[in-house]
Amino acid sequence: MSRRSAVKNARTPKAPDASGIGPRQPCPCGSGKRYKACHGAEGGAVDIPVARPFEGLAAECELIALREFVPSGTAVLPLVGAEREVVLGTVLPMAAAALVRADGVAYVGLQVQTRSSDVSRDLARAVRWVLTAKPGDVLGVVGPDTDPGDQPERLQDLVDVDAAIEAVVHADFGWWMPEGSEPTGEVAVSLERANSAILPTERIGPAAYWVDAGERAHLRWVRPEPEEELLAALARLHARGELLLGEGSRYAGSFRAHGLLVPVWDLDRESHAREWTAAVEQLGTRLAAALASLADEPLTSDERRARDGLLGRQITIR
Template sequence: MSKRSAGKQARRDPSGINPRQACPCGSGKRYKACHGASGGAADVPVARPFDGLAGECELVALREFVPSATAPLPLAGPADRQVSLGTVLPMAAAAVVRNDGAALIGMQVQTRSSDVSRDVARAIRWALSAEPGQVLPIVDAAEDTDGARLQDLLAADGAIEPQLHPDFSWWMPPDTEPTGEVALSLERANGAILPTERIGPAAYWVNAGDKAHLRWVRPEPEERLLAALARLSARGELALGEGSRYAGSFRAHGLLVPVWDLDPESHAREWQEPVAALGARLADALSSLDSEPLTADERRARDGLLGRQITIR
């Protein structure tokens, strides 16, 4: 190896990123002046933190919009206590070990790193060794010792099965009355809940009062999913039936979440069959993309769908 080649190799960051190229975080700075700087930003943002997990779509829903739910975690190794995810915990804590020993991990919390998966893993490892009654207010990235992520802690095929609740009484052990700040936090949290039901895998009905919505976290790559939705739209098959319309979509943690407006007078259960039927139509449309490119009408429909997208994460 020549001295010049050795010098170039030495100047390259261990991450493999050229220090002179734009930083992947999107700051507009060169990598060497941003995440590649000594003592600079903590890490490069992870756009799809739950990628590879069987429960990726449910995790995104629990993180972003489901108000009150718990989900037991299928940990890969033995554990001395049951650990469950929770949407929101008392005082927005990152983790709590209840007095009965049950461990709860908060999903809708502030984080101090750019990888939600790693933050959740840190909270889980804290909860496995914490004493009953202890609270982890926030996960501190500086306390990370091995960089473990949620993917390292869960069983490879472990499904996430959320259980939705009408309130936050699950914060407390059975037959226990909340007091002090926990009682105040519980009262405020209960008052903010919108009626929500899970009507299919990662598909959630929510009643916002004047209208209801379906939010459906989808696992497909965005471009492919949009093409399939456009194919259904061009055929007039994108709605869920009378009293519904496709409203748009938002991006969250690397996945696309299509949204439909629904008749608020209809009960959530009335949308289960239409959602299942739409899922079948969508599966057929996705499959047809391999052999049938989009027509001119379908491309125009896709352009219209693109105009109704936002990004929240």
Template sequence: MGKGSRKKGPKTTSDRKPKVRDVFVGQPFEGLAAETELIALREFVPSATAALTLGSGEKVTLGTVLPMAAAAFVRSDGERYIGMQVQTRSSDISRDLGRALQWVLEAKEGDVLSVPDTTTPPTADEKARLQDLLDTDVELDVTLYNDFAWWLPEDADASGDVALSLERANAAIMPTERLGAGAYWVLAGEKAHLRWVRPEPENLLLQALARLSAAGELGLGEGSRYAGSFRAHGLLVPVWDLDPEAHAREWADAKDQLGTRLEAALKSLDTEPLNAAERRSRDGLIGRQLTIR
């Protein structure tokens, strides 16, 4: 055996690093009453906030996008924020947000968490998911904005990177109105849409949508068309194309009426399976889906 060469013995149990299985969580907000709202805020609502109250009584503001897409920050006036739309994620978005929430509770004014902790394996006793930190029965009271001025304290002026980020973020905002829990009208250029995050299991929702489609009751009235759906964080998001000349409030009643028809269709599935025409409609709806992870 040459100089300096040394045969290594077998690794002991204490030498081996524990193997961590980081399992992808397909429905990260399951169990939260605000599940559909959280998905909307994560995926397509441009500028909005909602107050979070922890079991300890601490208050934090949930925002769609923070300056420079940060995961969390503390404003100069002490207001604490966590962001939904960030640049990185782990296999469990709820855990990412929970960790950002715990970080911001201990942060000081001016502190910024650029990205959430997505690499450190969770410990056996770690409780860092939103479901562990929030009251699962509480809905979100969402406030929409036409810009991102809420990033700054009242009467404060932006400067440097924050000013540049604010300018870019404001320029990207599309007019958006909330029509109910998880339901948002958006004017996207020359087109308008209704995106509606639904809480039902995908298979049941597709059957109910198919029943309405076969009966010619899936639209929102004149100037509307069912466009398809996409999956987001375990739930299905049906989308309707709408007449862009009509304001959001002009679709509010039609959306509520559609919701009533949809609830009735869901209930009817308990006793009436889909007929041949409805099954064909379901197959057509399935073919118009896009998965967003």
């Protein structure tokens, strides 16, 4: 082979493999490496972990909240072209992946054990299953063997990606049962156990939830912004003394879940959840202004120190 041909071939990009990901693209597992040096390498894992499974959905933040920390909640899934309404539930009886109640109401569970590393794909599998299931049918665990065909879908393929979801928080798990019916057997035991573990929770803003954890209450707020930008904006507010929600509040830190950051505030539990609603709205306004200012105003030295302090109060749960 001539030198010119060798150079030409070296510059020709390789086509994507069966996964549809080009070798020089970032690996979807979130490692920061190129696909060819990570899960696309010879002997790499076939089941690629997806770091941000709900990316591209307007409901991303609410889905993360319902999956990670809302104890009892439901939301109608904005399916496209489906004849049956499907309701997302945080937890289903016996931690089922999906079920159809005796009255025909179809549920898909969010807080479930899965057999793959893509939560979005597993949810799509459960949705496809429940669309054709009969009253009384239960899907215990979802995984690759649940696929209805050769082309696995993701949740983004089944819903209106621009549609928000209306999350409803419940005081208990009574919604498991059709109106007027009484639980029996394993369902009754599961219902009693689930109700006893509930932490009082209220939704006080978009993807913002007040939780009574016992000695203190908390605000957990799933934010859609890229982590680096959000941390910079939080640091700007912190340096100005504007990161609080008012008297009786303290910024506690943040955790990462499914690719997004969830800031957490400690709150005085003597105040009712609704008493914090206005403070959350005001903080949201200040945070939006801080985010907008980052384009023209780099962080000051004080703000950079504040950011370093916030970084020390982060954990990753998924």
